[in-house]
Amino acid sequence: MNDKNNLLPSGLPRIESLEMRGIVKKFPGVLASDHVDFDVKAGEIHALLGENGAGKSTLMKILYGLYQPEEGEILLNGEPISINSPTDSLNYGIGMIHQHFMLVDNLTVAENVALGLKSSRGLRLDLDVVSARILELTEKYGLNVDPNAVISKLAVGERQRVEIVKALYRGAALLVLDEPTAVLTPQEVDDLFVIFKQMVADGHALIFISHKLHEIFALTDRVTVLRDGKAIGTVQTSDIDKEGLAAMMVGREVVLTRERPPVTVSEVRLKLENVDAFNDDGQQILKNLSMEIRSGEIVGIAGISGNGQRPLAEVVAGLQKISSGRVLMDGNDVTGFAPLQMINAGLSYIPEERMHDGVIKDFSVEENAILQDNVNAPFSNGIFLNFKVISDHARRLIQDFNIKTPSRETPIKNLSGGNIQKLILARELARDPRVLIAAQPTRGVDIGATEYIHAQLLKGRVEGLATILISEDLDEVMAMSDRIIVLFHGQIMGIVNSDEITAAELGLMMAGEQSESAFIE
Amino acid sequence: MKRQFFDRLIDALLPLFAILLAFAIGALFLLWQGVNPLEAYKAMIVGAFGNKNGLADTLVKAVPLMLVALGIAIAFRGGMINIGAEGQIIVGALFTSWVGLQLGGGLPGWFIIIIGLISGAFMGGIWGLIPGFLKAKLGVNEILSTIMMNQIAIQIGFFLLRGPMIDPAEVAAGTNIPQSARLERIADMPRFTDMAKWFGFTESAKNLGLEGFTKEIYGLFVDPTRFHSGFIFAVVMAVLVYILLWRTTIGYRIRAVGLNRHAARYAGMNVKQTMVMSMTLSGAFAGLAGAVEILGLHHRMFEPVAVSAGYGFAGIVAALFGKLHPLGIIPSSILFGGLLVGGDKMQRAMQIPQVLIVAILGLVVLFVVSTDYLVKKRQNRRVSVTDGDDDLAIVEKMKESLKEAGADEEVDA
Numbered sequence: 046m047n048d049k050n051n052l053l054p055s056g057l058p059r060i061e062s063l064e065m066r067g068i069v070k071k072f073p074g075v076l077a078s079d080h081v082d083f084d085v086k087a088g089e090i091h092a093l094l095g096e097n098g099a100g101k102s103t104l105m106k107i108l109y110g111l112y113q114p115e116e117g118e119i120l121l122n123g124e125p126i127s128i129n130s131p132t133d134s135l136n137y138g139i140g141m142i143h144q145h146f147m148l149v150d151n152l153t154v155a156e157n158v159a160l161g162l163k164s165s166r167g168l169r170l171d172l173d174v175v176s177a178r179i180l181e182l183t184e185k186y187g188l189n190v191d192p193n194a195v196i197s198k199l200a201v202g203e204r205q206r207v208e209i210v211k212a213l214y215r216g217a218a219l220l221v222l223d224e225p226t227a228v229l230t231p232q233e234v235d236d237l238f239v240i241f242k243q244m245v246a247d248g249h250a251l252i253f254i255s256h257k258l259h260e261i262f263a264l265t266d267r268v269t270v271l272r273d274g275k276a277i278g279t280v281q282t283s284d285i286d287k288e289g290l291a292a293m294m295v296g297r298e299v300v301l302t303r304e305r306p307p308v309t310v311s312e313v314r315l316k317l318e319n320v321d322a323f324n325d326d327g328q329q330i331l332k333n334l335s336m337e338i339r340s341g342e343i344v345g346i347a348g349i350s351g352n353g354q355r356p357l358a359e360v361v362a363g364l365q366k367i368s369s370g371r372v373l374m375d376g377n378d379v380t381g382f383a384p385l386q387m388i389n390a391g392l393s394y395i396p397e398e399r400m401h402d403g404v405i406k407d408f409s410v411e412e413n414a415i416l417q418d419n420v421n422a423p424f425s426n427g428i429f430l431n432f433k434v435i436s437d438h439a440r441r442l443i444q445d446f447n448i449k450t451p452s453r454e455t456p457i458k459n460l461s462g463g464n465i466q467k468l469i470l471a472r473e474l475a476r477d478p479r480v481l482i483a484a485q486p487t488r489g490v491d492i493g494a495t496e497y498i499h500a501q502l503l504k505g506r507v508e509g510l511a512t513i514l515i516s517e518d519l520d521e522v523m524a525m526s527d528r529i530i531v532l533f534h535g536q537i538m539g540i541v542n543s544d545e546i547t548a549a550e551l552g553l554m555m556a557g558e559q560s561e562s563a564f565i566e
Numbered sequence: 567m568k569r570q571f572f573d574r575l576i577d578a579l580l581p582l583f584a585i586l587l588a589f590a591i592g593a594l595f596l597l598w599q600g601v602n603p604l605e606a607y608k609a610m611i612v613g614a615f616g617n618k619n620g621l622a623d624t625l626v627k628a629v630p631l632m633l634v635a636l637g638i639a640i641a642f643r644g645g646m647i648n649i650g651a652e653g654q655i656i657v658g659a660l661f662t663s664w665v666g667l668q669l670g671g672g673l674p675g676w677f678i679i680i681i682g683l684i685s686g687a688f689m690g691g692i693w694g695l696i697p698g699f700l701k702a703k704l705g706v707n708e709i710l711s712t713i714m715m716n717q718i719a720i721q722i723g724f725f726l727l728r729g730p731m732i733d734p735a736e737v738a739a740g741t742n743i744p745q746s747a748r749l750e751r752i753a754d755m756p757r758f759t760d761m762a763k764w765f766g767f768t769e770s771a772k773n774l775g776l777e778g779f780t781k782e783i784y785g786l787f788v789d790p791t792r793f794h795s796g797f798i799f800a801v802v803m804a805v806l807v808y809i810l811l812w813r814t815t816i817g818y819r820i821r822a823v824g825l826n827r828h829a830a831r832y833a834g835m836n837v838k839q840t841m842v843m844s845m846t847l848s849g850a851f852a853g854l855a856g857a858v859e860i861l862g863l864h865h866r867m868f869e870p871v872a873v874s875a876g877y878g879f880a881g882i883v884a885a886l887f888g889k890l891h892p893l894g895i896i897p898s899s900i901l902f903g904g905l906l907v908g909g910d911k912m913q914r915a916m917q918i919p920q921v922l923i924v925a926i927l928g929l930v931v932l933f934v935v936s937t938d939y940l941v942k943k944r945q946n947r948r949v950s951v952t953d954g955d956d957d958l959a960i961v962e963k964m965k966e967s968l969k970e971a972g973a974d975e976e977v978d979a
Contacts, residue, residue: 416830
């Protein structure tokens with residue numbers, strides 16, 4: 046290996062190997078990292094897989110200098126090092142790409158990259174120097190980023206590339222990628238993976254954190270599974286299958302593929318006719334939207350984040366006014382109904398941002414279980430709450446939906462994401478709704494809870510519930526839905542049968558291309 | 567488990583440490599002024615709690631503090647900040663005395679008292695409803711509007727007391743002091759000793775030969791002081807507010823909207839209506855404080871700012887110190903009443919400038935409020951360990967508070 050081969054395209058030395066040995070990190074009452082061994086080499090993508098709270102982020106924060114481990118050591122190219130701060134970490138050549146973009150929207154790419162770095166000219170900006178270096182990097186890595194572009198004008202995929210440039214600019218030889226695909230279209234994911242693969246071919250080391258199993262298989266060389274703070278095992282990705290990985294994550298066999306038993310759909314429960322809606326800034330967020338949801342079917346709404354999914358849900362929930370068109374529920378005109386009226390008409394809504402819109406964090410589990418129904422019998426006589434009934438109700442939900450909580454009185458913020466989502470689902474289904482809107486019902490939820498939530502949605506389907514499933518996870522949409530409606534810029538790009546379409550075709554429609562087979566009706 | 571208990575204990579004791587710390591810093595000021603801090607603080611504590619008259623004054627001051635603090639707590643629980651209790655006290659006191667003066671002529675005293683209390687609550691409620699409505703409908707910041715409402719109340723008070731409501735005797739005597747006539751004596755809320763008599767406390771403490779501290783306590787029941795039945799009324803109100811907030815659907819909605827108005831809206835609650843309601847209730851309790859001050863203590867309306875006497879602001883601190891919990895507000899109001907009375911006594915006993923007393927009380931407030939923040943932070947740290955996501959949680963919190971700040975404009979239900 047000659048000298049040239051030891052340098053990365055960015056001109057910096059590579060990290061031949063990084064090893065974490067016997068890492069222990071304790072928090073009061075929790076062993077977040079329990080003698081974990083993990084390593085990554087130059088030219089390899091090593092996946093870190095585990096459910097929420099399994100210890101992935103703790104481990105990566107130790108690597109990034111945000112936490113100090115109680116025990117264990119970190120070896121860089123065989124030499125023990127200590128990382129006391131993110132600055133240390135950067136100096137060793139370790140960079141991070143976070144799940145959420147850490148970019149300032151109204152600054153340019155160059156300004157974002159320069160942010161927090163010392164200028165080479167003291168107090169004066171050196172953006173031209175930064176831009177030149179960015180151009181050099183993007184050329185070498187084929188990243189195609191304009192240093193003068195303002196972030197807010199960039200597409201999501203481009204922003205992700207800016208994050209990579211930022212890390213490279215700071216001298217990252219090893220990159221930690223924390224769920225980098227969460228907000229990308231399938232095509233953008235493919236493009237990104239090409240970049241990642243080129244980077245490892247050039248000698249970078251990558252750590253890839255994801256819970257999307259198919260991505261792990263598409264991209265990584267090795268995978269380490271964490272569970273309850275322990276490293277369950279490290280395997281060659283080619284030596285294992287999805288079911289095997291899922292079982293390692295959860296600790297038991299998991300049903301990944303769901304059978305949708307045939308159901309005869311019946312009457313139209315919800316109907317939208319030529320709905321237009323505008324947001325507060327006067328932008329049109331829904332354009333001439335028409336759809337029907339029938340009893341006994343799950344209709345998936347596919348689309349890239351921000352293409353009208355949320356306005357659609359909120360129009361139906363009565364939270365968003367429409368400027369023209371009609372909304373019908375069970376044949377009755379419910380256009381312009383207030384949220385309470387829609388709830389009383391039989392609508393249940395699992396909102397996308399569950400901590401923000403779905404529950405009140407400081408309320409107890411039982412208080413959260415009656416958010417809609419607190420005024421109604423039997424939970425109150427209109428004035429005084431009936432705590433016995435409320436407790437019984439909560440107890441039943443906890444039992445029926447297998448919600449793990451220390452007690453009914455526990456503030457809901459102390460529950461895990463999956464259990465909070467189960468409570469919301471339980472609350473909404475217990476109301477015996479006519480129509481259910483489930484927005485991102487399994488996002489950030491562990492595999493066990495996802496499995497359970499899916500089963501409940503399918504159970505509702507068999508019982509005749511009309512469900513709208515909004516999800517950015519294409520696998521979920523395709524597996525769960527009978528029909529799929531693709532939204533783009535607030536418009537319907539197509540309504541397709543889920544059995545007759547491929548992810549690639551859906552991806553094209555999500556990107557705004559209308560295919561011939563787009564409308565089945 | 568042990569650790570948890572210890573953590574809780576520290577949380578519970580932190581406010582007391584805060585007070586001690588504030589006193590310690592206050593001691594430096596006192597030393598600088600050449601006053602022995604130990605003697606000064608002794609004068610303060612003895613003055614507030616150590617004898618019958620001091621204790622009576624403390625409890626008298628605790629009454630408006632308690633009522634105001636209850637109102638503040640309701641507003642806070644509903645996600646609203648009511649800085650307008652001063653004005654609400656004033657309009658409550660004004661309306662109570664006006665109604666009381668109109669209702670002479672043979673009506674039973676208890677009837678005038680009840681109508682007087684309702685009047686005060688009503689007018690205070692209106693003074694809370696207006697900023698609540700402005701906030702809900704137009705997004706007007708309630709902190710600003712309630713402060714403005716304070717000024718309006720003060721000026722209306724002066725206007726009425728110099729003109730329509732002035733005591734005819736003042737005009738006749740030519741002194742023209744801006745105050746109303748005295749309400750009829752039958753409309754005085756009973757003094758505590760009068761009530762004690764109903765239960766058979768008749769002998770004066772001296773005659774009973776009681777000594778020491780117990781004598782002072784017992785003296786409250788038998789020897790005439792300013793201590794009046796408004797205290798019992800306020801304590802009953804505290805219990806009622808507790809029931810309102812934690813046992814009724816109205817309280818449930820107020821708390822839901824206060825903690826997360828988005829989730830409340832998604833759940834079909836009428837967020838705007840609830841915001842207006844919590845501000846109205848909040849104002850009503852401050853108005854009630856004004857009414858009780860008139861009916862129980864002053865028996866006439868005079869200079870508005872002297873009637874409200876800063877209770878509208880001190881009540882906020884009492885509410886925070888009582889953890890915004892109606893039952894916590896009872897002791898915290900007594901404590902703050904004691905601080906006010908004790909500060910006064912200390913000033914007189916030690917010849918300390920008034921501003922120094924204000925500074926020391928200010929220190930107490932500052933430290934107590936900071937403790938609250940500290941306790942919350944400690945709790946959050948304990949909660950968020952499961953994911954090891956401390957810093958993320960903090961970022962989320964910051965984002966949320968930013969959103970909340972921006973959300974003022976987008977309360978659209």
